Each structure stands twice: as structure tokens, then as C-alpha cells.
């Protein structure tokens with residue numbers, strides 16, 4: 408017997424419809440208690456009626472009952488399509504709670520799908536990514552992962568490792584029996600292939616991070632160089648206040664831009680200078696701190712005034728960062744000696760006259776985005792948890808290979824291979840603890 412849980416699965420707010428969902432052994436029974444038209448209910452068929460609480464009508468709805476195991480959770484599922492807004496959905500939910508269902512935890516529906524074997528962990532995580540995606544490309548990647556592209560890759564690696572492990576164990580247990588086992592050289596060459604595959608999955612993680620989280624792009628520079636103007640021009644809206652008074656922006660402003668499927672998380676900052684103004688000073692400190700977190704730093708310079716020490720100081724602060732130097736206000740003349748900046752990527756713009764912005768966007772795309780790679784059918788490792796297990800698996804495998812090459816005890820090789828296999832199992836969820844599972848699913852929204 409599983410307990411029966413329920414939740415609102417749609418956004419609570421002004422909307423035409425809302426969906427309340429329930430899963431567990433008692434789902435049908437509870438629906439029958441609260442549904443006016445229970446006699447017409449049939450498996451997998453939408454039925455019209457009212458949700459009732461005693462003699463009170465709660466809402467006019469469509470309800471469907473789906474018998475497990477061919478459902479999202481593999482258990483019996485009920486969905487009630489009621490009116491949207493904030494009242495109807497809550498009232499329907501309350502009625503279910505009153506009649507024996509309990510409130511679902513975040514991600515509990517998907518967790519049940521995982522525990523009942525319908526999804527593995529990479530697929531369950533893909534559900535979360537799918538909901539969270541804010542560009543089409545991130546969405547497509549999640550969809551591939553949901554269909555099992557990452558699981559099947561990891562599964563193949565897992566399978567190949569077991570072959571080597573089995574041969575190693577046979578060799579340990581029956582040292583005289585040489586026919587059935589792989590030679591050391593054969594093992595090393597197989598394991599090297601597997602190591603390469605894990606390595607390329609790890610590399611895909613960098614791209615996956617960009618897809619999932621976007622590129623954190625910091626706009627930084629002296630006061631009044633046009634940082635907020637750049638933010639507005641890229642977003643094509645007047646998001647930040649622009650004036651000719653230096654020190655206009657005092658706090659950081661963050662907005663997302665979809666650059667042909669690549670999410671840029673743009674951050675406009677307070678112009679960097681020494682200032683007596685306390686509020687502005689906090690903004691300046693914050694701007695400097697943001698540099699360490701950024702994936703890309705756009706440093707704005709004022710072409711009409713030339714370079715000064717403050718500019719050089721800002722460039723230095725972003726020394727180890729991917730960056731683009733933007734000489735702005737070239738409509739007022741260009742006094743910066745570009746030779747002094749020859750080590751950097753430099754662009755000229757006039758935000759006022761809308762010049763150079765296309766070039767800037769193209770350059771960013773070139774830097775982060777290899778269209779051939781992204782549009783291929785490959786899927787990417789998209790989260791830190793998966794990447795962490797892959798890195799550990801890589802290290803264990805590396806050490807197994809060097810043990811084999813140095814002809815040390817096979818028992819040590821066996822240990823490393825086992826540890827490597829265990830790490831891979833954690834990616835798909837075969838070998839993972841309850842506490843970790845709880846943590847993963849707690850990131851979900853309620854009702855999924």
C-alpha cells in the first residue's frame with residue numbers, strides 16, 4: 408500500500424485552468440468520495456462533474472482516473488481540471504486533503520516514478536531541467552536526456568567496465584586458468600577507450616552548464632561609459648536608468664537575454680570609481696566582487712575620452728577572465744590607442760547610434776557556442792552532481808589503468824574498478840543513498 412498524495416500541478420495565479428493531481432492506491436476511492444458524477448468514471452476517460460464537499464459544491468471540473476502501472480508514477484493517478492486562479496485550485500486540493508490524501512512533497516510524483524523504475528535518475532533530473540529551461544536549446548537537451556540519451560551512454564560504459572571487472576575477478580580466483588581472461592594489454596586498451604568516453608562526457612559538462620545556467624555576463628567600467636545603455640540596447644527595452652550623471656547605477660541589475668538559444672545572464676553594475684557616497688561605494692564593491700563569478704566580462708571604455716588608470720585597473724581586475732573590451736561612444740571620436748590593447752578582443756561601438764552591437768553579439772556567440780556541437784544529436788551532462796560522479800569515476804579508472812600498467816596486485820585493480828562502477832551507478836541512481844535522493848527531489852516544484 409502506498410500512501411496517497413496530492414498537489415496543485417499548475418501555477419497558482421490568474422489562469423483559465425488549474426490542475427490538481429493525486430497519486431497512490433487510494434486515489435480512485437478519494438475521487439469517488441468528492442466527485443458528483445462517480446457513476447460515469449471510467450479508466451482513462453475524462454468525466455464531467457463537480458467536486459463536492461458534503462452538500463457544498465467546490466468547483467465544476469473534468470476529472471480523469473488512470474489506473475497504474477501505465478501512469479507517470481506507475482501508481483493509480485487522478486487528475487482534476489478545475490478553474491484557474493488562486494481559490495478554485497486550493498479549494499479542490501483542500502477537499503482531497505480532507506478526504507484522506509496527504510500533501511505531496513516537492514518532486515514526490517517524479518520520485519515515485521523513479522522509485523517504481525519508470526525513470527532513472529538522469530531522466531528524473533531531466534524533468535526538472537525541462538521545467539527550468541529558459542531557452543529552446545536547454546529545453547532540447549533536457550528532452551534528449553529525458554528520452555534516456557545520457558543513461559544509455561553511461562549504461563554502455565558501465566557494461567564495458569563489468570566485462571573487464573569480470574575478467575579480473577576470474578583471474579584473481581583462478582590464476583592458472585589463462586584462456587578465459589583478457590591479457591593486461593587488452594584490459595589497458597579497453598579501459599583507455601572507456602576513459603576517453605568518460606573524458607568526453609566530462610567535457611560536455613562545460614557546455615551543459617552554459618545551456619542550463621546561461622553565461623553570466625558582467626558589464627563593467629567607469630561611471631558614465633554607457634554600461635546601462637548597453638544593457639538596455641541588448642535587451643531592447645529601457646530596463647536600467649540611463650542619465651549623463653556619473654554614478655547613476657548604484658546596485659547591480661540582472662536580466663536574461665536569449666541570444667539565439669544561448670541564455671546570457673546580463674549584469675549591469677555601478678560604475679567603478681572611488682566615491683564618498685556610501686550607497687554608491689557598496690555598489691562599486693559589489694561590482695568588483697561579481698567579477699570572480701562571471702563567465703564573461705564586458706569592459707566598457709569611453710572612446711571619446713581615451714584610456715585612463717581606472718580603465719587599466721578594471722582590465723587588471725578581470726585578468727584571468729574571458730573578456731571583451733568595448734570602446735563606446737565612438738560617435739564622439741576615438742582617442743584610444745588600440746595598439747595598447749592589442750592583447751585583447753576589442754570592439755568599437757556607438758550605443759547611441761546603434762553601431763557595433765551586432766558584432767558584439769556575434770563575437771559572444773563565437774566564444775561560447777559552436778553551433779555544430781550544439782545542434783548535433785549529442786546530449787550533455789548538465790548538472791554538477793552528474794559531473795562530480797563522472798570526475799570521480801575518471802580518477803578511479805585512471806588509477807586502475809596505472810595499476811595494470813605497473814603490474815601491481817590485481818586486487819587493487821578490482822577495488823578501483825568497483826569504485827568506478829559505483830560512481831557511474833550513482834549517475835543513473837542505481838547506487839545512491841536515500842538522503843541524496845531526498846536532496847535531489849527537494850529541488851523540484853510541488854506537483855511534479
Ligand SMILES: Nc1nc2c(ncn2[C@@H]2O[C@H](COP(=O)(O)OP(=O)(O)OP(=O)(O)O)[C@@H](O)[C@H]2O)c(=O)[nH]1
Pocket residue numbers: 628629630631632633634635636637648649650651652653654655656657676677678679735736737738739756757758759760
Ligand atoms: N554619444 C554617446 N553617448 C552615449 C553612448 N552610450 C551611452 N551614451 C550616453 O552616456 C551617458 C551615460 O550612459 P549610462 O548608460 O547611464 O552609463 P553608465 O556606464 O551606466 O553610467 P553609471 O551607471 O553612472 O556608471 C548617457 O547620457 C548616455 O545617453 C554612445 O555610444 N554615444
Ligand SMILES: [Mg+2]
Pocket residue numbers: 634635636647648655656675676677678
Ligand atoms: Mg549605469
